[in-house]
Every structure is written in structure tokens, then in C-alpha cells.
Amino acid sequence: MNINTDNAIIKFSDVGKNFPYDKLFYATLNKYILEYKNARLDKLTDHDASVCLARIIRKMEVNDVPVQQFFKEELDAWSDVSNYTRVLRLCDLMARDIFCCFDKNRYDENGDFARVDRIYCVNNDGERDYITLEEYVRSGLFKKVLTPESEYFQDLMERNRRGLLPKSK
Numbered sequence: 001m002n003i004n005t006d007n008a009i010i011k012f013s014d015v016g017k018n019f020p021y022d023k024l025f026y027a028t029l030n031k032y033i034l035e036y037k038n039a040r041l042d043k044l045t046d047h048d049a050s051v052c053l054a055r056i057i058r059k060m061e062v063n064d065v066p067v068q069q070f071f072k073e074e075l076d077a078w079s080d081v082s083n084y085t086r087v088l089r090l091c092d093l094m095a096r097d098i099f100c101c102f103d104k105n106r107y108d109e110n111g112d113f114a115r116v117d118r119i120y121c122v123n124n125d126g127e128r129d130y131i132t133l134e135e136y137v138r139s140g141l142f143k144k145v146l147t148p149e150s151e152y153f154q155d156l157m158e159r160n161r162r163g164l165l166p167k168s169k
Contacts, residue, residue, distance in 0.1 A: 001028055001122070003099070003133045005149075010102045019103040022088070025095035028131060032056045032122060050084040053091060060094070061128070062118050063165040067094065070168065094120060098131055101149045113149065117165050119156040132157060 005011070009024045026033065026041045033041050036052040044052060060067040068075060071090060078086045097116045100106055106114035121130040132153040136144040146154065159165050 001031075001129055001131045003028055003131065005102075005133065005135055013102060013104050015104045015107075017105075019099075019105060021095035021099055021103075022092055024099050024102075025091055028098075029056060029122075032059075046084050050087050053087045054083070056122065057087065057090060059122050059124065061121050061123050062094070062097075063160055063167055064121075064128075065167050067120075073169065101152055113152075115152060117156075117159075119153075119160050119165065130157065 003010075003024075004027065007024060007027060009020055009027075013019055030040070033052055033056070036055065037044060037048060041049055041052065057067055062070045067090070071093065074093065075086065075090065078089055081089075097118045098120055100114035100116055103114065108114070119130060119132075121128040123129075133147075133150045134153075135147045135150045137147055139145040156165070
């Protein structure tokens with residue numbers, strides 16, 4: 001899954017504005033959401049949305065470890081809330097990892113975007129569909145180079161291939 005950087009959430013993000021991680025997360029996973037009831041998430045009831053997202057989460061992996069195993073501590077800490085709330089909290093947690101590089105509120109004092117050591121994918125019976133970015137910008141007359149965010153995602157993929165990303169929190 002390639003992150004759509006033409007999305008208004010990314011294009012018009014700015015310092016001081018809330019970054020809607022959840023909406024970007026749902027837009028990125030839209031093809032998997034549509035598989036459930038052939039409807040966008042905002043058209044589903046809370047119960048159906050919860051079931052839909054839970055099915056996707058069961059297929060998701062972080063650094064090639066099932067998401068539910070990786071975030072077991074958080075899930076256990078949220079045991080006092082409804083399943084719907086737990087699912088939404090987990091989605092928000094994952095979205096903050098995946099899209100941190102686009103949130104201008106999280107840039108450091110040097111103007112560099114936020115980074116994490118986690119790469120996410122949806123595992124469809126052994127075929128992993130990684131959430132990445134491959135976007136190029138012009139550098140000179142004929143040359144195109146990867147954007148810094150694309151380089152970040154490629155670095156995560158390479159480190160994951162080599163087994164250098166953490167398998168637990």
C-alpha cells in the first residue's frame with residue numbers, strides 16, 4: 001500500500017493544526033475496509049466498524065510480528081473499555097507510528113520529521129502488503145530522487161529485511 005501524499009490531510013497539514021491520524025489511517029486501509037461490507041468506514045455502524053477494523057488488525061503485522069502480540073501490554077491495559085474503544089485506540093497508536101513523518105507538529109528543533117522503528121503491513125495469507133511511500137521529486141533537469149519521507153520508508157523496509165527492527169516493545 002502506497003501512502004497517498006495527495007491526500008488533503010498531508011497537503012494542508014501545518015504546525016498548530018491537529019493532524020487527523022485516524023482519517024489518514026482509514027484512507028490508507030480503505031481497500032481492506034471495503035472488503036468487509038463494500039462501504040466506507042464512516043457509513044458503517046459502530047459495531048460494524050469495530051468488527052471491520054478488528055478483522056484488519058488481526059491480519060496486520062508490525063516488524064513482521066502480529067500487531068496484537070506486539071502491543072499486548074497496551075491492549076491488556078485497555079481491558080476496562082469496550083472493544084470498539086480498544087480497536088480505535090489501537091488504530092490511533094498504529095497511525096501515529098505510520099504517519100509521524102507527515103505531522104509537522106512532531107518535527108524536531110532541526111526541522112527534521114519524526115521517525116519510529118516500526119514498519120506495518122497487512123498479511124494476506126503470507127503475502128505482506130506493507131504500508132510504504134514511494135514518491136519522487138525532480139532534482140535537476142532529468143533526474144528524479146526519492147523524497148526524504150520515501151527514503152525513510154525504504155530504510156525501514158531494508159532494516160526490517162535484515163532483521164534489525166525490534167520484535168517487541
